Amino acid sequence: MPRPAIGATRRRRILAENLLGYILVLPAIVIILIFQFLPGFAAVYMSLFRWDIVQGAFRGLDNYQTVLVGGRAEEFWQSLSVTLTYTLITVPIEIVISLVLAYLLFQKMRGRGIYRALYFLPYITSVIAAAVIFNWLMNPSYGLFNTLLGFVGIGPQTWLDEPRGIIELIVGSFGATLPDWSPFAAGSPFHQSIFAGPSLALVGVSIYTIWHYIGFQIVIFLAGLGNISNEYYEAARLDGASERQIFTKITLPLLSPTTFFVATIATIGSLKAFNQIYAMTNGGPLETTKTLGYEIFHVFFQQGRIDLGAAMAVLLTLMILVFTVFQFRVAERRVHYG
Amino acid sequence: MKHVVLMAVAIVIAFPFYWMISTAFKSFFEATQFPPTMFPHELHFENFATAWGDAPWAGFFRNTFLIGIAVTLGELTTSVLAAYAFARLSFKGQGAIFFILLATYMIPGEATLIPNFVLVTRYLHIVDTLQVQIIPFLASVFSIFLLRQHFRSIPNELADAAEVDGAGHLRFLWSVVLPLSVPVLVTVTLITGLGVYDAFQWPLLVTNSDAVRPVQVGMAQFRTEFGAQYHLEMAAATFVIAPVVLIFLFAQRYLIQGVARTGIRG
Structure with missing residues (x-):
């Protein structure tokens, strides 16, 4: 039996709805395809060729070889190590500070909105202008940070101009030296004891970064705290749990999806770091603050090596993707939570 | 105790802003005095005028304003239309x-930066224009998702009623859906507008004349040229930061809620 034919009016309506659908999505899709979707694949394509202003010969994986083990390997691994160090300094500190502040702010109290707004303020402040303020605070000759160090009896530092590691500086102030072990050969500009720690310059950039982002983290944590049902707290109080037990046994575990979310999103942010590096240090001193985001800019824009830049960008993208997928999973749990 | 901690952190967080403003009012001599003075001895209001006159700030702000209007209106339009299609229509290939x-x-x-740079410089030939800072941002997946989610939550009864009244989809979108979506639209507008105001890397790469450069690139340029004039540098930072702080004061509820709900981190 043939199916009963759909009425002509109904068919016309379906056709019209299809057409309307295409017309409505068209403007957005065209822009997204041209500037956001296809370029993602173009980056991979470009990284397989040689580029001298225009596209050159096919090179297969040669660009990757140059970046990972060849002539550019040293600067690539240095920038990757800077990026990871920067992540390891900023992300845990941001999380601890913002978690504690969110927990304090979550309880009903006077002036809560004012505190929250104030903590959030740095996050909406333009990165370039805010970084300029921190450059001034860390000025080697006139900066306020050195004045503060002077109060506790520490001599002036050169902050963003200081390539030496902070552990090296601290040990050095006691007249000791660190063992001269380094993954980079003795003549390399990156040669530095593995115990030296992050350069003071990188610590300076990290201080700025933490200041800039904790307000964002606090808002996310506050949302997460709001998703925890009050019943758990009431039940725990009835059972005579202390505030501390409530925090460690109820708040922290139930907040863990939010914490993971904040951690991945902050990690992705630091993998991408560019603006603050550009404004504060230009990747220096001695490339100790040159993150991968800055290195890509340097290689492709300042040195004009589009091919090597594309290869590095693809590698960075793969790293970011790992965290993005992870974040998607966690985000899903976060949404289903309440 | 709790208030002590919160207050101490608030002071630490607010201090850089205070220091910026304080330095902006000092003379060069006072700004570079050691030890630094907490309050300016005299208020040098003229620093702002000097900093403003040292670089084409009016042009930088005008460019950012024009780009902001174009991107925000354009992105809002394309996103609303697409989000409506995904939320309330069904058409072939929708899923794909x-x-x-x-x-x-x-x-x-990071992945799209280099191909886009090559695209606008070698093929579209629109470098060093306002368009190059506008066109790539005329659509946003994030805004579409956010709006679609909201449009889906609008009760079907309203759509049915509109149909009975003989209103087509566009009419329904304009006179029912949009008025019900004002908070989301405000959030999208604020996030997009702030994004334009903060835009730095792309305009740095694709512009090279002051005539089309936006505020943040102007700020970075100012720092390179007048970096040793700390008081002027802080005066410039003050007027670059002031607009966003003002907007934030009026719209903080929308912004904070938007961030809490969406979890985007710029």
């Missing part, structure tokens, strides 16, 4: 197109 959007959401700006 939506999948492209999802995939796009996973591609970070």
Whole structure:
């Protein structure tokens, strides 16, 4: 039996709805395809060729070889190590500070909105202008940070101009030296004891970064705290749990999806770091603050090596993707939570 | 105790802003005095005028304003239309197109930067214009997702009623859906507008004349040229930061809620 034919009016309506659908999505899709979707694949394509202003010969994986083990390997691994160090300094500190502040702010109290707004303020402040303020605070000759160090009896530092590691500086102030072990050969500009720690310059950039982002983290944590049902707290109080037990046994575990979310999103942010590096240090001193985001800019824009830049960008993208997928999973749990 | 901690942190967080303003009012001599003075001895209001006159700030602000208006209106329009189609229409290939959007959401700006740079410099020939800072941003997957989610939550009864009244989809979108979506639209507008105001890397790469450069690139340029004039540098930072702080004061509820709900971190 043939199916009963759909009425002509109904068919016309379906056709019209299809057409309307295409017309409505068209403007957005065209822009997204041209500037956001296809370029993602173009980056991979470009990284397989040689580029001298225009596209050159096919090179297969040669660009990757140059970046990972060849002539550019040293600067690539240095920038990757800077990026990871920067992540390891900023992300845990941001999380601890913002978690504690969110927990304090979550309880009903006077002036809560004012505190929250104030903590959030740095996050909406333009990165370039805010970084300029921190450059001034860390000025080697006139900066306020050195004045503060002077109060506790520490001599002036050169902050963003200081390539030496902070552990090296601290040990050095006691007249000791660190063992001269380094993954980079003795003549390399990156040669530095593995115990030296992050350069003071990188610590300076990290201080700025933490200041800039904790307000964002606090808002996310506050949302997460709001998703925890009050019943758990009431039940725990009835059972005579202390505030501390409530925090460690109820708040922290139930907040863990939010914490993971904040951690991945902050990690992705630091993998991408560019603006603050550009404004504060230009990747220096001695490339100790040159993150991968800055290195890509340097290689492709300042040195004009589009091919090597594309290869590095693809590698960075793969790293970011790992965290993005992870974040998607966690985000899903976060949404289903309440 | 709690208040002591919160207050101490508030002071630490606010202090850089205070120091910026304080330095902006000092003379060069006082700004470079050691030890630094907490309050300016005299208020040098003329620093702001000097800093403003040292670089084409009016042009930088005008450019950012024009780009901001164009991007925000354009992005809002394309996103509303697309979000409506995904939320309330069904058409062939809808799933496939939506999948492209999802995939796009996973591609970070770092991957698209170099191809886009080559595209606008070698093929489209629109470098060093306002358009090059506008066109790539006329659509946003993130805004589409946010609006679509909201449009879906609008009760079907309203759509049915509109149909009975003989209103087509566009009419329904304009006179029912949009008025019900004002808070989301405000959030999208604020996030987009702030994004334009903060835009730095792309304009740095694709512009080279002051005539089209936006505020943040102007700020970075000012720092390079007048970096040793600390008081002027802080005066410039003050007027670069002031607009966002003002907007934040009026719209903080929308912004904070938007961030809490969406979890985007710029």
